[in-house]
Amino acid sequence: MEKSEVVKKALELGFEDIGFTTMEPFESQKEILDSRKEEYAWALKAGIALIKGLDPKNILHDGKSIIVLIDVYFKEGFPSGLEGYFGRAYLDDDRMTKGQLYQRLKAFRSYLRDNGIDSRAPFNIPHRLTAARAGVGTFGKNNFLYSNRIARKSSWISPIPLIVDYEFEPDEPTIEIGCPKWCKNTCIASCPTGALSAPNKIDPRKCISYLSYYQEGITPLEIREQMSTWVYGCDRCQEVCPRNRPWLSQDLPLNKRVVAKEKDFALIKLLHMDKKYYQTRIWSHMFYMSYNETWRWKMNAARAMGNTLDPKYIPELIRGFKENQDERVKGMIVWALGRIGGKVAKSALEGFKPKSKDLVKEEIEMALKKF
Numbered sequence: 001m002e003k004s005e006v007v008k009k010a011l012e013l014g015f016e017d018i019g020f021t022t023m024e025p026f027e028s029q030k031e032i033l034d035s036r037k038e039e040y041a042w043a044l045k046a047g048i049a050l051i052k053g054l055d056p057k058n059i060l061h062d063g064k065s066i067i068v069l070i071d072v073y074f075k076e077g078f079p080s081g082l083e084g085y086f087g088r089a090y091l092d093d094d095r096m097t098k099g100q101l102y103q104r105l106k107a108f109r110s111y112l113r114d115n116g117i118d119s120r121a122p123f124n125i126p127h128r129l130t131a132a133r134a135g136v137g138t139f140g141k142n143n144f145l146y147s148n149r150i151a152r153k154s155s156w157i158s159p160i161p162l163i164v165d166y167e168f169e170p171d172e173p174t175i176e177i178g179c180p181k182w183c184k185n186t187c188i189a190s191c192p193t194g195a196l197s198a199p200n201k202i203d204p205r206k207c208i209s210y211l212s213y214y215q216e217g218i219t220p221l222e223i224r225e226q227m228s229t230w231v232y233g234c235d236r237c238q239e240v241c242p243r244n245r246p247w248l249s250q251d252l253p254l255n256k257r258v259v260a261k262e263k264d265f266a267l268i269k270l271l272h273m274d275k276k277y278y279q280t281r282i283w284s285h286m287f288y289m290s291y292n293e294t295w296r297w298k299m300n301a302a303r304a305m306g307n308t309l310d311p312k313y314i315p316e317l318i319r320g321f322k323e324n325q326d327e328r329v330k331g332m333i334v335w336a337l338g339r340i341g342g343k344v345a346k347s348a349l350e351g352f353k354p355k356s357k358d359l360v361k362e363e364i365e366m367a368l369k370k371f
């Protein structure tokens with residue numbers, strides 16, 4: 001089968017770019033994972049078999065090449081009520097609802113199958129490194145992959161690797177940092193939690209994305225303000241990057257699919273949602289947290305409300321305190337009331353104090369000191 005036919009089919013199906021690479025194991029990534037076991041222990045705990053994914057043969061024994069499809073997830077714009085609260089990569093993620101991207105990928109794999117080629121779509125091989133090895137992008141010092149050819153060479157792209165049992169000629173790898181020399185590491189300076197501490201060095205445990213969906217317990221006091229209004233994910237180190245400015249400078253038409261679900265993701269709805277609402281309206285779009293983790297969503301929504309400093313959220317936070325039993329949610333509501341401040345918030349906190357205990361009581365005492 002000709003490589004050019006596969007490229008043509010991928011573009012026909014709406015993928016923006018495509019590259020090809022070999023089945024060689026990802027040795028450099030293995031060294032990184034070996035030297036930073038503690039920082040990546042959470043991934044193993046979450047069931048992501050990172051080490052296994054470093055040798056593509058573990059996924060498809062007869063594999064001969066890796067095809068990397070590129071999807072641009074920010075082709076259309078997103079409502080301002082969602083940007084700054086949810087990472088853009090998640091806003092139109094339709095893997096669970098089996099929407100357009102799922103259907104296009106399915107059609108591409110069927111096309112390969114019709115031509116006698118078996119494929120696997122692994123989640124645990126290093127996607128960005130595979131893409132750079134397939135020559136479709138270079139790295140930023142923020143660790144994101146930047147396209148070589150499309151989306152104005154920005155990072156708003158998702159690489160989708162497919163391991164296939166057919167040998168295609170590999171493309172020229174571009175495993176390098178593509179940042180301009182004049183950029184003074186803006187991404188590192190702008191990372192609010194210090195997760196990015198040096199070029200290409202990230203501690204995932206400090207990254208807001210990780211913290212927003214995996215952190216255990218109430219968010220530590222010292223990073224609540226830094227986490228700002230992010231509820232799920234964080235785009236800060238991509239937004240400040242000059243390599244993304246050309247794409248961000250456009251006036252894009254709004255993504256209608258995302259506009260349709262905007263109201264479901266309002267902070268007030270998230271703070272007051274029940275399990276059924278979470279399962280039916282939220283989880284199908286943002287699914288990294290289990291059905292039993294509505295507490296984390298509510299805690300994040302309360303923190304985001306606090307960080308807007310908008311008094312319109314005070315009655316909602318008071319209602320949330322009365323209706324929730326989870327001390328992590330109540331504790332964060334208290335913090336948010338203290339952060340927004342004002343007479344109504346203060347009197348609510350004083351009213352909550354006599355019946356509160358442990359963590360919630362401590363949070364109330366800390367919050368009241370601010371008034």
Ligand code: SF4
Nearest residue numbers: 191207208234236237
């Ligand atoms: S996503 Fe946010 S928290 Fe994570 S490294 Fe980038 S700026 Fe820092």
Ligand code: SF4
Nearest residue numbers: 140141179183187241
């Ligand atoms: S902000 Fe600067 S250093 Fe960071 S990824 Fe962008 S160009 Fe590279």
